[in-house]
Amino acid sequence: MAVARTIVLRKLAAQARTRHELARALAARQVPEDVAQSVLERFEAVGLVDDATFARDWVESRQQRRHLSKSALRRELQTKGVDRDHIDAAVSHVDGGDETAAAQALAEKKLRTVVGLPREVQYRRLAGALARRGFSGSITASVLGPLLDASADADEADEPLMPG
Incomplete structure (x- = not known):
């Protein structure tokens, strides 16, 4: 029992963990199932898990x-063994505006890597980055159109005028 408590405390000292992650860590160290369940229930009772x-x-x-x-947040929590009800409750706090703001911030960050490329290449690469983070096509389109328009306008303003 003391070994199991020590394992759990060390894991929690490094970072917060789910019950599933702690159960896997205990199983990997060959802690008997009944001892692991007892320790995890106690840690839940006192609020540490x-x-x-x-x-x-x-x-x-x-x-x-x-x-x-x-969707990406949901997937990550599923892989950590969090129950569907807890996932739904946590993700429900993210509204459309939050998601759009996150997509906007990511696109602005990635824009620096595609400056100077043709617009269609910029769009394709930025859309791919957003898709890999789980953003829908509608959010991607709503963010990239205005962002690339603003970027193009800024580029045109920086170009020296050709003598006529």
Whole structure:
């Protein structure tokens, strides 16, 4: 029992974890199933393991720093073993405006890497980056059109006028 508690505490000291992740860590260290369940239930009872809070914090953090869509956030939480109800509750806090803002921030960041390329290439590469983060085609179109228009207008303003 003490070994199991130590394993869980070390994992939690490094970063927040889901019950599923901790159960896998205990299983990997050959902790008996009944001991693992007992320790995990105790950690849940005292609030050190809370999948609902983990999911909410994960969504907030990942959307701000990694600019992920709802679907990408949902997939990540599923791979961490979070229950569907907790995932739904956490992702419900992300509204369309938040998702569009995340797509906008990612597109602006990636725009620097495609400056100077033809517009259709810029669009294709930026759309691919957004798609890989799980953004829908409608969000992608709503973000990239105005962004590339503004970028083109800025480029034209920087070009020196040709003598006539």
